[in-house]
Each structure stands twice: as C-alpha cells, then as structure tokens.
Amino acid sequence: MTGDTMRTMNMIEAINSAMDVMLERDKNVVVMGEDVGYFGGVFRATAGLQTKHGKTRVFDTPINECGIIGVAIGMGAYGLRPVPEIQFADYIYPGLDQLVSEAARLRYRSAADFICPMTVRTPFGGGIFGGQTHSQSPESIMTHICGVKTVIPSSPYDAKGLLIAAIEDNDPVVFLEPKRIYNGPFSGYYDRPVEPWSRHREAEVPEGYYKIALGKAATVRAGEALTILTYGAMVHVTKTVIEEMGVDAEILDLRSLLPLDIEAIERSVQKTGRCLIVHEATRTSGFGAELAALVQERCFYHLEAPVERATGFDTPYPHSLEWAYFPGPIRIATAVKKILKD
Amino acid sequence: MADDPPRAAHNLPPLSLHVPEPRYRPGDTPDFGDIDVPPVGAMVRPSEAAKPDDIRDLSYGLIRVLDFDGRASGSWNPHLSPDRLLQMLRSMMLLRAFDNRMFRAQRQGKTSFYMKATGEEATSVASTMALDRADMCFPSYRQQGILITRGYPIIQMMNQIYSNRGDHLLGRQLPIMYSAPECGFFSVSGNLTTQYPQAVGWAMASASRGDNRIATAWCGEGSSAEGDFHSAMIFAAVYNAPVIFNIINNQWAISSFSGFAGAERTTFAARAIGYGIAGLRVDGNDALAVYAATAWAAERARTNQGPTLIEHFTYRAEGHSTSDDPSAYRAAEEASAWPLGDPIARLRQHLEEIGAWDADRHQALYAELEDLVKSNQKQSEKLGILGHGMHQPFESMFDDVFEELPWHLKEQREQMLAERVAKFGPDWTPA
Numbered sequence: 001m002t003g004d005t006m007r008t009m010n011m012i013e014a015i016n017s018a019m020d021v022m023l024e025r026d027k028n029v030v031v032m033g034e035d036v037g038y039f040g041g042v043f044r045a046t047a048g049l050q051t052k053h054g055k056t057r058v059f060d061t062p063i064n065e066c067g068i069i070g071v072a073i074g075m076g077a078y079g080l081r082p083v084p085e086i087q088f089a090d091y092i093y094p095g096l097d098q099l100v101s102e103a104a105r106l107r108y109r110s111a112a113d114f115i116c117p118m119t120v121r122t123p124f125g126g127g128i129f130g131g132q133t134h135s136q137s138p139e140s141i142m143t144h145i146c147g148v149k150t151v152i153p154s155s156p157y158d159a160k161g162l163l164i165a166a167i168e169d170n171d172p173v174v175f176l177e178p179k180r181i182y183n184g185p186f187s188g189y190y191d192r193p194v195e196p197w198s199r200h201r202e203a204e205v206p207e208g209y210y211k212i213a214l215g216k217a218a219t220v221r222a223g224e225a226l227t228i229l230t231y232g233a234m235v236h237v238t239k240t241v242i243e244e245m246g247v248d249a250e251i252l253d254l255r256s257l258l259p260l261d262i263e264a265i266e267r268s269v270q271k272t273g274r275c276l277i278v279h280e281a282t283r284t285s286g287f288g289a290e291l292a293a294l295v296q297e298r299c300f301y302h303l304e305a306p307v308e309r310a311t312g313f314d315t316p317y318p319h320s321l322e323w324a325y326f327p328g329p330i331r332i333a334t335a336v337k338k339i340l341k342d
Numbered sequence: 343m344a345d346d347p348p349r350a351a352h353n354l355p356p357l358s359l360h361v362p363e364p365r366y367r368p369g370d371t372p373d374f375g376d377i378d379v380p381p382v383g384a385m386v387r388p389s390e391a392a393k394p395d396d397i398r399d400l401s402y403g404l405i406r407v408l409d410f411d412g413r414a415s416g417s418w419n420p421h422l423s424p425d426r427l428l429q430m431l432r433s434m435m436l437l438r439a440f441d442n443r444m445f446r447a448q449r450q451g452k453t454s455f456y457m458k459a460t461g462e463e464a465t466s467v468a469s470t471m472a473l474d475r476a477d478m479c480f481p482s483y484r485q486q487g488i489l490i491t492r493g494y495p496i497i498q499m500m501n502q503i504y505s506n507r508g509d510h511l512l513g514r515q516l517p518i519m520y521s522a523p524e525c526g527f528f529s530v531s532g533n534l535t536t537q538y539p540q541a542v543g544w545a546m547a548s549a550s551r552g553d554n555r556i557a558t559a560w561c562g563e564g565s566s567a568e569g570d571f572h573s574a575m576i577f578a579a580v581y582n583a584p585v586i587f588n589i590i591n592n593q594w595a596i597s598s599f600s601g602f603a604g605a606e607r608t609t610f611a612a613r614a615i616g617y618g619i620a621g622l623r624v625d626g627n628d629a630l631a632v633y634a635a636t637a638w639a640a641e642r643a644r645t646n647q648g649p650t651l652i653e654h655f656t657y658r659a660e661g662h663s664t665s666d667d668p669s670a671y672r673a674a675e676e677a678s679a680w681p682l683g684d685p686i687a688r689l690r691q692h693l694e695e696i697g698a699w700d701a702d703r704h705q706a707l708y709a710e711l712e713d714l715v716k717s718n719q720k721q722s723e724k725l726g727i728l729g730h731g732m733h734q735p736f737e738s739m740f741d742d743v744f745e746e747l748p749w750h751l752k753e754q755r756e757q758m759l760a761e762r763v764a765k766f767g768p769d770w771t772p773a
Binding site: 030056057062064066067069070072073075076077079080094097098101102106107108110112113114115146147171258260 | 511529531574
C-alpha cells in the first residue's frame with residue numbers, strides 16, 4: 001500500500017480504478033469486451049476508460065466469447081496484457097475451450113516460448129433476479145483447470161488490489177466479481193434495505209497503485225469456536241449471521257481459490273477444530289468439496305466435528321425462488337449449530 | 343421399441359434428411375472430370391486494394407499460374423527468379439524427404455505419431471515464402487513446411503518428434519506439435535482452429551501498436567466447421583485485422599469428406615463473402631499460384647486493406663496420420679487421379695521448362711536432401727527416442743504450469759519424486 005489519497009469507492013468504482021491505473025502505467029494493457037467501450041459496460045466497470053485511454057486500448061467486441069478470449073490470447077502472444085470482460089460468468093462457456101485448452105496450457109505446452117498474461121474479468125453469483133443464465137457461480141470449473149488462477153474479491157479495497165495483481169501476473173487469471181455486492185455488502189436478508197459501501201471501512205480505497213498478493217486469505221473475524229471458509233458475497237452474509245448468533249467464529253475470506261492460502265486454513269482449523277464452508281455455487285463437485293478434502297487431509301486429528309458445507313442447491317438458479325435457493329442466514333445458521341453441537 | 347414422435351397431419355410428401363456421401367469409396371474408380379479447372383489466366387489479378395464485393399469471382403474460380411506443361415503465365419504470375427524457384431523446390435523436397443523419414447521412424451517404433459503433408463507441400467512452403475520473415479504464423483498440425491522454409495534446424499523438429507533429451511518442449515507435446523518463436527511459428531495446439539482467433543488477436547495487437555507485421559493462420563477444410571473459425575472471421579472483419587486465413591482444402595478430414603464441412607453447397611473461399619472480406623480460391627498444388635495469392639493478401643494486410651481468406655484446393659495424398667488407414671474409407675486411386683497433379687512434380691517441370699533445372703540436378707538434390715535428413719536423424723536419435731527410457735528430469739513435469747510453482751504442485755512434485763525413488767532408486771537420471 002502507498003501513502004496515497006484515499007477515496008470512498010464502491011466495488012465497481014474500485015475495479016474501474018484498478019484498470020485505469022494499469023492502463024496508465026503499462027501501455028501493453030488493453031481492456032475489451034461486450035459494451036465495455038463507449039458505453040462503459042453494463043455494470044459500468046469500464047465507464048470513462050475509453051474516453052481517457054483511447055479506442056485502441058478500451059474497445060467493444062462482437063458478442064462472441066470464444067473470440068474475446070481467443071483474440072486476447074493472441075494479443076498476449078504478441079506482448080500485450082489483455083483484460084477481457086465476459087459480461088456475465090454464465091456467458092463464459094462458449095470461450096471455455098480457449099480458456100482450458102489454450103490460455104491455461106500455452107506456457108506449459110510451449111515450455112514458456114509463449115505465455116498468456118491475460119485477466120478475464122467477469123461478474124458472477126446471484127441474488128439480483130438474474131435467473132439461471134445470469135446468476136451462476138462457476139468458480140470450481142475454473143479451479144479444475146490446471147494453469148489458470150481464480151480470484152474472487154469481497155470488498156472494494158481488495159477488488160482493486162487483487163485486480164492490479166491479476167493484471168500484472170504473467171499467467172491467466174479468472175477474476176470473478178460478486179455482482180451482488182458491487183454496490184454494497186449484502187447481509188443475506190434480501191428483505192432489508194441495501195447498505196451502501198460508503199458506510200464501510202473497506203470502501204476506503206487508495207486512488208493510485210497498490211496490489212494484494214494472490215494466494216493470501218484475509219481473516220475477516222478472528223475467533224475460537226469454529227472456522228468458516230468462504231469468499232465473495234458470502235463473506236458478508238456469513239459475517240452477519242455470526243454476529244446475530246453471537247458465535248465466536250473465525251471467518252476466512254479466501255480471496256484467491258487458486259493459488260489457495262492453505263497455511264491460513266490449516267492454522268485456523270487446527271486452532272478451532274471445527275470447519276464450515278460457505279459458498280453460493282451448487283454443492284456437488286463445488287469448491288467446498290475440495291476444501292473439505294484438504295481440511296480432512298491436513299487437520300483430521302484436530303477436528304471435533306465433521307466438516308460441513310452450506311451451499312446453493314444442485315439445481316439451476318431459479319428466478320422467482322432465488323431466495324429459497326440462496327444459502328442465506330437460515331442455511332448457514334443451521335450448519336453452524338450442527339457443527340457446534342457435534 | 344419407442345413410440346414415433348408425433349407428426350403433423352399434412353398432404354405433403356414426407357421430409358427427408360440429407361446425409362452427405364462422397365462419390366467414391368474403396369473399390370471404386372475415381373473420376374474427377376467434373377472438377378472445374380479453369381485455364382491459367384482466367385482469373386484476373388485485381389489491385390490489392392480491391393473491394394471484396396468487386397472480386398467475388400475469385401472466391402468461386404481457381405487462381406492458377408502453372409499450366410500442365412510447366413509454363414507460367416497470366417496476371418497472377420509472380421515472376422520469381424530461378425534462385426527463388428529453386429529455393430522453393432528445395433524446401434518442398436526437404437519437407438517430403440523429412441516426412442517420409444519420420445513416417446518410417448514411427449513405423450519402426452521410434453515415436454508414437456506422425457503426420458505427413460504429402461501433396462500439400464506448396465500450401466505451407468510457397469505461402470511462407472510470400473510472407474516477411476517477421477510475420478507471425480499460427481499453424482495447424484500439417485504446416486511443418488513453415489519451419490523448413492524458415493530454416494528451423496530439422497534436428498530440432500526430430501528431437502520434438504522423439505520427445506528426447508534435445509526436445510526443447512521437454513517431451514510435453516505430441517509429435518509435430520512444434521513451437522518456434524524464433525521462426526515466427528506459434529505453438530501448435532492439437533485442438534482444432536483455436537489458433538484462428540489467436541492469429542486475429544496477434545494481428546489486432548500489431549495494428550494497434552502501429553507495427554508492420556501481419557499474422558497468418560492455417561486450418562483444414564474440415565476444421566473450418568469449428569465455431570472458432572466464425573469467431574476469427576467476425577473479429578477480423580470488424581477490426582479490419584491484418585491477417586491471412588488459409589483453409590487447406592485437402593478433401594478429407596480423417597474419414598469425413600469435405601461435404602461434411604459444407605463443400606456440397608459452396609466453396610470454402612466463398613465464406614469470406616458473408617463477412618465482407620477478400621476471398622481467394624487457389625490451386626494448392628500450384629506453388630506459384632499459392633505464392634502469388636499469399637503475396638497479394640500480405641500486401642493487402644500490410645497496407646491496412648484488411649484480412650483475406652484463401653482456400654487452397656488440394657488433395658491429402660496420404661493418410662491423416664500414422665494412426666489412420668485411408669484405404670478403409672476412400673478409393674485407393676484418388677491421389678493419382680487428382681486433376682491438379684503433384685506440387686513438387688509441377689514446380690520441377692516448370693524449372694526444367696525455363697531451363698533452370700534438369701533430371702541430373704534433380705536427382706543430385708534428392709540424394710543430398712535424403713542424406714541431410716538421414717544424418718540429422720542419426721544425430722537426433724543419439725539424444726534418445728520415445729519409449730526407450732525417460733529423457734526428461736521427472737520434476738520438469740511441474741514446470742511451466744505457472745510461472746512460479748504453487749504449494750500444491752510442490753507437494754505433488756515431492757510425491758512424484760518419491761515414486762521415482764521407489765521404482766528406480768535414488769540414483770536415477772534421465773536416459
């Protein structure tokens with residue numbers, strides 16, 4: 001962190017600022033995607049960047065995710081540092097072959113003759129009445145690819161610092177932005193008014209350059225009773241539930257799923273002896289399954305209760321019933337009580 | 343037995359589904375008499391700045407320079423010097439000698455896989471010669487002619503094919519999936535047509551930086567059916583990218599004839615028309631026509647006139663790969679009946695026709711290239727062949743997944759090294 005001027009930013013503004021800073025610092029950085037240019041993105045993440053940095057560095061693309069990612073790979077091979085946006089994570093699948101078979105393996109298959117310093121930004125997660133094609137959480141599809149890093153911020157401060165680190169990284173990074181908390185942290189109570197970021201400390205963001213190393217978890221709350229491993233929007237939901245329950249939980253915001261901060265996880269679970277994993281994505285083969293396996297491999301003799309998961313259900317994300325799908329306060333509290341009782 | 347799905351009540355005769363079928367199968371005698379081969383000179387070379395709409399005929403015709411008596415003529419004649427022509431012939435002959443030798447090496451059990459370019463040599467050699475050395479090539483798997491034309495050491499190609507100690511790709515890639523940035527040759531994927539949008543991205547980057555280099559991509563007519571092809575075409579059209587797309591229409595995609603890629607409906611070059619970019623259809627067995635078409639497209643790209651799609655009309659004279667047996671699905675005489683001949687024989691005939699070449703010199707060059715390939719092969723095999731010992735340090739398996747090794751790969755590397763010790767003892771070194 002630098003001794004820079006601080007400004008209150010929501011997560012969108014922080015992400016915009018990260019790209020602005022990097023476009024200014026590195027002439028190889030280019031930003032591209034559907035509606036990102038003149039209009040500034042459907043979520044406004046790139047607002048003003050084209051005017052400031054020019055049309056050849058911030059531009060609109062055809063509606064073709066295979067093309068967006070494939071073209072970005074070619075730009076990376078030329079020597080640029082592309083930052084493509086996929087408008088919704090749900091739209092990434094047409095580009096998945098370029099991500100899995102090309103971006104992720106280019107360094108390996110060419111023995112570093114060619115690299116792919118690309119950061120794919122994409123909003124993910126539900127809770128905005130997006131239905132089954134604007135709500136998915138595909139992070140475990142990404143972590144299953146070898147050669148791609150998967151990063152998920154949970155606050156404006158982290159979003160900017162992590163995005164700058166991702167853009168500077170010489171390997172492909174999928175940067176998943178929890179869109180439910182773009183404008184304010186979400187308590188998990190959809191029937192309560194939205195709280196803006198401006199009331200939160202994590203919304204104080206330096207205006208200039210700083211970065212947060214990929215692969216380091218953050219301790220959101222220190223505690224002794226159990227460890228909760230989570231990321232993205234669920235960090236805030238979990239925090240609210242724990243405060244309401246008055247449970248002395250330790251909450252780790254993983255921030256980066258790959259590379260994963262295994263030391264922080266081990267340290268915490270070995271201390272508390274109990275572990276709950278919370279994510280919004282579907283349960284089966286979700287990232288929680290990987291976390292549960294790691295915890296039992298490394299902390300088995302410290303565990304006093306089975307590892308639990310509070311997750312989305314294994315159904316497509318329903319439109320009208322999205323709050324019945326969402327792993328909200330009741331599902332999380334039930335899991336916490338179960339772990340503490342065992 | 344399942345019930346039939348419900349049908350509409352209608353008086354029309356029932357619909358029928360068309361499933362394409364090639365005209366000739368094993369046992370048939372092929373006759374390609376109906377393939378339209380317009381005379382040399384029928385297609386007029388336009389300005390490189392021509393509007394795509396004004397040159398649509400070039401997507402349906404066939405650009406030719408050499409007639410079947412070895413004479414070059416017409417507006418597409420690139421008028422290459424005898425030295426350049428000999429260089430072209432030499433690269434094509436070296437490619438064929440290399441292919442034959444490596445095919446045999448696979449049959450002798452020295453490697454797992456090989457793919458020859460027999461009959462298609464002009465489509466990589468002559469097109470590469472028409473590019474600048476600094477232009478970037480995004481090949482598919484049958485463009486080893488690019489490397490040979492650009493002087494990449496053939497021993498390095500062999501080392502890659504053998505996955506031996508000298509393989510700079512550390513034995514990670516299937517044989518022939520080369521990578522050679524020093525020759526402007528992008529890493530070959532093995533997945534099809536993924537290199538097409540990547541070439542466009544490279545070209546867009548070059549344009550956005552005010553560079554003068556252009557990009558070129560190759561794919562087969564079969565893999566032009568991939569979605570990536572469309573992605574590349576639309577991006578290239580939208581951004582007027584300085585890129586040349588080559589479709590090597592060699593009639594066969596493993597066992598599927600070109601009809602399964604749409605050849606019964608239109609030419610592959612004509613796909614350019616829908617995107618509003620230039621399309622050229624060229625006799626891919628006429629090295630001078632390939633050169634001329636590529637030179638036209640390169641000049642067009644380099645002067646900001648945009649992309650070109652070139653269909654190289656040719657024939658895959660041998661199997662898809664060492665894993666293929668074409669006698670199981672196509673007529674054996676197709677290659678010999680192909681109306682456009684053999685690219686090496688045709689270029690040789692031309693050189694003889696202009697008095698720059700003769701049978702003795704040809705025989706001498708053939709022998710020289712055979713020796714060159716053989717001696718390189720001998721040297722390469724000293725560095726190991728596939729399946730006879732493991733030639734790379736085990737831990738190299740984990741390098742280059744990422745720039746830096748994360749903890750989980752470090753742990754897995756330790757596990758693998760322990761397995762190595764358990765199997766081979768502590769003193770194992772690469773063979």
